[in-house]
Amino acid sequence: MKTSLLRDRRLLPYALIAPALVILAVFYLYPIGYNAVLSVFSWDLRGPMKFVGFGNFAELFTDPDFGKVIQNTLVYMGMEVSLVMIFGLILALFLNRQGWLSEFLQGVSFAPNVIALVSVSLIFVWLMDDDIGLFNQILSAVGLEPVGWLSDTEVALFSLVLVSVWKSVGLNALIILSALQSIPRYLFEAADLDNASAWTRFRKITIPMISPTLFFLVLVNVIGSFQAFDTINVMTQGGPQSSTNTLIFAVYREGFEYYRVGYAAAIAVVLMVLVGLITVLYFRAFQKRVHYR
């Protein structure tokens, strides 16, 4: 039986990918499906499950705070991704120069990446403390007003972005750097002979040549930004006044703090649809403009 399955030319490929498919099904497809099922029930993890149809979604979309949660999520994504990409690119361009300083910084810029995000968050809670935090001490030392880094509703979300950017910009820069270094030198020489200015070289050669990497990194960062959890949980708990409450944190809080599992599952469905939608739109908009070698 076993041998005949492996000998059968039509079945062999399926037999070979079966292990991967099983893992995919058990750990991805089943949870997604189960989550979708949960989203139409009301359940507190212990008692009986009660079917409520789209009741959870109805409640969700009539909750005035939920709009704020989606807005927080999107604002966080927009700020985080653009800052990581811009500073990542600038840092990579700098690291791409020859010299001891850029070689030194190459090592340094990777360092935040090896520290656990929870530890990073704890350190920043301390740095961003209203009274004893280093940030505000520096601000007052130079005669500026202290900032409520984590206590001001206008600032807290940005503070979280700052931590996340600080942590991931180095890794992004290194990936962009490797793309920069794979651009053949003769292209720049040809551009020099074509009398191209530094800006033209950057716009017409550097950017198009690293476009697959940029495309990939933006996507990874977008998805990563939706998953931002450690910083929020450690630093703000979604506060102050829900100003840093995002979809993923709402899922956690509803499901595992308030035990409203069905409601949390409904939020997770919204999150999944949103991520899927953004990914599809992103591919539609940019994939044709990416140059693959």
Next chain:
Amino acid sequence: MSQIELRNIGKSYGDKEIIPSLDLTIEAGSFSVLVGPSGCGKSTTLRMIAGLEKPTTGTISIGGKTVDNVTPGQRGVAMVFQNYAIYPTMTVEENIEFGLRNNKVPKLERRELVHEIAETVGLTPHLRKNPDALSGGERQRVALARAMVKKPAVFLMDEPLSNLDAKLRQHMRIELIELHERLGATFVYVTHDQVEAMSMGTSIVLMDAGRIQQQSAPTELYAKPQNVFTSRFIGTPPMNVVPIAAFGADVAADAPEGAEWLGVRPERLTFADTSRPVVPGETELTVTIIALENLGAELVYRAVLPDGSRIAIKRFDEIARPLGDALVRVETNDIHWFDANEERIAEPAISGQVREVVSA
């Protein structure tokens, strides 16, 4: 048209000296070929003319203007790279247009120029394509078109044909010669291939170890090699260079003052027609043929002289001889003489005649 002058040019990378000191004048409108073995500094020289490398010492001028502090794009030169260096993210049209755009040529004029050039090199149907959709030969044309469209006074070419197959290469050689005739611009062409050098160049600059060994027209380079290196670089198989004693005492006695080495082109050696006696100004040698290469139009024999030196003999349209001993004749006028430093000894212009008179 622009004459290119290199004065006292030196180039080192760190401790490594590539070119000690080079003086070179490339005539306006010439097709000058820089040729030599790998690492001889020919590409470095070309790249210094282009402005892609900065000379460690010395000064370069193009068309009478010193260009030492001029960027590559402002030197009025265009370059064709060995791997074409086509911008992979631009279409063929954008590739050709790029230089014009940077030079702020107005859009209408730009379009006209691009289409004109595309027509000339046969790229019109490919203008909207991406470079990866093109064959090697077509890419080569894009590279050429990109250079031509700028109408530069100087074309620099760094082994532009070495990535093409043999047939296409031969075809492109002829096209480049025609292009040079038509444009009348100065061409500086780098190659390691002596056939390309001989067939295309109006002037050949033969380099070795960062020094110019000889600069002259192809025929002159072939007929009067300035030293042993030159004599052996041009010609297939290379010139036979042996100690003067190898050709026997008579030849050695005829050698000019200071001669240590003699050289004879393989095609200047003939098998003796024993029905005809040896005439004055001619020498007969006994050799042992040890191998034969049949190249179709020509036969190349490998032979050993009595003193053990190896030589090659090239004959055309003959029936292959058997291996073994053979008699070979050579005219004294076909012998090149080199001194102990392997430098050519100037022909004693009249001594040949004197010798004939004496021996007659």
